[in-house]
Amino acid sequence: MKKLTKEALMLQNGKLEKKLKKASAALKKLEKNQELEDSLERLRAQAMSLRKQDDSSGICEVLFTELRKFGFADLRKYPDHYQQRRPGVILKL
Numbered sequence: 001m002k003k004l005t006k007e008a009l010m011l012q013n014g015k016l017e018k019k020l021k022k023a024s025a026a027l028k029k030l031e032k033n034q035e036l037e038d039s040l041e042r043l044r045a046q047a048m049s050l051r052k053q054d055d056s057s058g059i060c061e062v063l064f065t066e067l068r069k070f071g072f073a074d075l076r077k078y079p080d081h082y083q084q085r086r087p088g089v090i091l092k093l
Contacts, residue, residue: 039066 004012046062049055 035069039069042066 043059043062043066046059050059
């Protein structure tokens with residue numbers, strides 16, 4: 001086995017740390033993408049479960065919950081708009 005000097009070891013260690021940092025960043029990006037995919041799937045599942053107009057508030061709840069997970073904490077809901085059942089008004093999602 002080849003003996004490395006302290007300087008060579010430090011240089012090699014620095015290279016390995018850079019590779020690790022780069023791989024960690026890539027992994028975080030993949031995890032964030034997976035979180036987004038999961039959120040979209042939950043939203044899609046809620047949308048697919050809509051059977052009548054009254055069900056639309058459920059999709060709004062899921063949407064706001066998922067958006068908060070991604071840092072959109074200051075969103076306001078408009079529950080009056082969704083809760084008031086106005087004849088002839090259909091929500092387009």
